Amino acid sequence: MQFRFVSSLVASLVVTAPFVLGALSPCVGQDAKGFYVNEDLGFRVKVPEEWSEIPVRIDENWIVSKFLSKKTWLSKSKDWNEEHRPLMTVIVFTADATRFKGWAQQQRGNTTFTRITDLPYRDYQDYLKRNLTNGYFFQVEETGESAGTKLHRFEILQHKRDPAKRLLAWVFHGEDMDVAVEFEVLEDRIDRLRAVCEQSLASFRFDEGGKLRSKGPSTGPADAALADSKLWTEFRDEWKKAPRKERHRVRKDVEERRFEKLRETTPASWTITESKHFLVISHADPKTTKRMTDSIETFRAWCNETLGELTDEYVRRGVLRICADDAEYMAYFKGSGDSWTFSSDEDREIVTYKDGYAGSSGLGAGELFDDILEMYLADLDPLLLMYTPSWLRAGMVDYVTAANIKGNELDFRVDDYEREELKELERAGKLKTLRELMTLDEEAYWKEVSTGRRTRSQLTNAFRFLIGPARSQPQLKHFLWNYLTVVIAVADEHRKKSEAEPIKVDKAPETEEEEEARAKKRNKDDSWQKKRRAIHEAVSEKALTFDAKTWERLENAYQKFARN
């Protein structure tokens, strides 16, 4: 994404341009006769009986609806059971959407933003080319007609998938749009499924010959130049100058618009509830929904207690989506590949599904906490995600991921891996000191973790110590809060310094020897590694201001903790 400034950005943060989300709002649900009806675009198609509607992600640019078979089919060709539930997808290519516009411009205040737009899909074949992986070819490719509408019939064999899959797709050609209705089935079950798929395909009808009303809805990539989240990531200084109230209002506005879109586009068979910090969209039973909602609220409360007021930013409410099962979960994520790059910073959705194996024990709740924590940190300050040293991030992530819910409380239990690996480290005499762990720079961290999990387990254990028993030491009572405050300060200082540095333009070489010398210099350029090390050292220096006695006390306490 590129930005061009016509003039400097005025600290006016009123959103002047209309908010743009990828695809238009699909007309959800089926009518009484089982037809999926899209009134905006003007077409309908019968959905096979007992196939349930899968919500389309609100950032999706091309797919307008999806339906999943309730029946599971087993592949015949494997030695073990390979399950699959057929999926129906409707993809729309309007004439306007398929036209490459080159760039998009948007005015905000006194500044014009320009972005080279994504290359749109030109048609269904192009869509396949850029979305299908694993190897495929067209088994059938022919023209035809159905109820007076010209169409192309395709059968695509994904022969390199294991098990192989077949796509049956008819692309209906309307005056202003092509609509592709696609079924994905197991290749070795096509004999049983062809009839039901083709019956559905043959039911397709345009309302008005596939003609769009003037200035009607369209699909295709976002044509806005600037996502709202760029305000507080790319234009940080101006953002920070705005009053707190204004900054909160802007973010709440972004949040509410996304919530509104979610409410509009959620199928009727899903429930929507709101808890204190989340919009919960569920296709699971009420008991599971309540249990999961309570879990994440409990964790969110922990985040507030541990990290709240680290900055004065508004931490947006999130979205929890609970799918009925893993097949629905996978189908939900199926989308066109270009859909999420534009506004991914604004996505606050966590998706999960009802997992029969975990039951209602509260085990596995931690799987959601990592994402919640990441979104929380990002909203507190985006610099936290980029600059928090990996030693701390890794420890923190594993600490929360291993947590369970016991009653209404978070139980930050010790993971079995962590326990076993610490024992192994102790046996091998390779337990690191606390100071070694807390000063582990990025290069050393990645080198350590590339050879195994043990360092990571020890980092988790160290984090557990720092946020637990270590807090009895006065200097560490608010360790995490203090450390992250330093991270933000150092990162911000580094950012300002980098932005103020004049861009160095080397004199262009005039001989081969000068070219060789420049290439050699560039090869050996480790300036970014030096900068990263400098940031890490600055953070350690400012955050770990313990005298020798304190370190000694901490080390002794930690070594005892690690061995227990």
Added chain:
Amino acid sequence: MTIRSFVSIARRTRFAPLVLPFVLFGVRPVAQDSLQLSDGRFVLDKRMSVVDDGVVVHFEHGDVKVPKALVKACTSSGTAEKDDWTPDERAKLDKGLVPFEGKWVPKDRRDKELERRRAQREERIAKSRDLREWRNHAVLKTKNFEFHFTIDPDVMEGYAELMETYFREFTREWGITKPPKVDRLKVCFFHDEEYFHQVGGASEGVIGYYRFVEPRELNFFYDRLDQDMTVDVMFHETNHYLTHLIDLKFHYPPWVNESLAEYYGASQWDPEAKKMTIGNLQEGRLAVIQDAIKSDEWQGLEDLIRIEHGQFNALHYAWGWSFVHFLLSNPRYSKGFKSFYMALAREKSVKRVPYFYDLKQVEADEQIRVLKASLRVDDLATLEKEWHDYVKGMQAASHRGYTQAGHIALARGMPIKAQRLFKTAIEMGATDPRAHYGYGRALEQKGKRDEALAQYDRAIAIDPLEGMFYVRKAECLGRGDDKTNEKEIERLFALAEEIAPDAYDVMLAKAMWQFRGK
């Protein structure tokens, strides 16, 4: 004789040219023609005219002459009309006769014959085009391989013969016998890189692969601009299959597996003498090594051996190839290296550990032990020094090597060096349009606009149906303060889009040009 010459012979002798080289009078070109190129491409539904030295395709934004050497078949036979008839000829024309293949015949008869021939060519072109769809692909079985392909069947026969000879020569040289239950290897050969990625399922950056678990198969593609590369990849990937036959349950470490495959990848084939020549230089790899050496970046031998599966990158390929080349070129080590290679899989005294599923591997320490024993060296450091000294003496010798080196220099931001390398390649007889294209890019980067334009024109003359050549020419014309070329620039971009309507890089380049213009 290289494989390129062999393929040229195949084209000349194995089919009759389907382009009629004579000039016809009084026949208007048919509105929509089809053109089949010898490199496997097609141009469809454009008006075309046959001329002495090729076929002119009449695009909306300009005429493009496709040289005769690139033309395999064309449905058009029409050219310009003649005006200067003699009185005698006029009299015949007035009687309704027309000249046709040296005689004067009724117009209807001539037109009917032309239409019949045109329909025949159209059918042949359509069949060839259909073959490019995987659902219609052809199958050719030989003694050891089953080829599934979408390339020209005439070209396929040549490659099939080459692979069978390779199988015979390699298994004999290395003492390998195909296990009795192993059937023919399935080989999928695609007509271009894009189709290879789509149907073969390989990710970007992969140019060929051998699948070593069931169902075993080999996949690669025909590179129309670099047939030597096609043969290179074929030799390389087939080598993986051939060495797999040593022991189907053994997985060789990447450094020796890939390096030996690269060594054989540089093999050349003489179809007349039916002889394979091994031990040639991988000049592209050599260029990479020479660049690394200039930056004092030498690959350590022990580090190379210890590289894990998945970590072996392009630089390691280059160094690994040079190490195997050093060993197999040295009488002191060549036999020992072959023993080492066989011993890893077969020798009972070698310690093997599980790798994946039911496959075994040998760990690095054990590899080093066996290597030292097989080569009869006490330490790797001495061997490493000998190897590095050997590499210092290697020099590129062919225009292909210089072209590859030129592209590498350009990619590394060294247009002055690139200019020298491309110029040398061209002076040595490079006919690859990309040598001229690369040279043009290097010249343009150093502000030599007119020279750059001349090189782009040379590239276009050799391959006039490559969209990006027109894009680069357009961008080059747009440099500087001269604004008189705007119309021509616009035409070139439009022509590029017509020639390559599916090329994303052409679309993006045009968008950027339009954006800059605003």
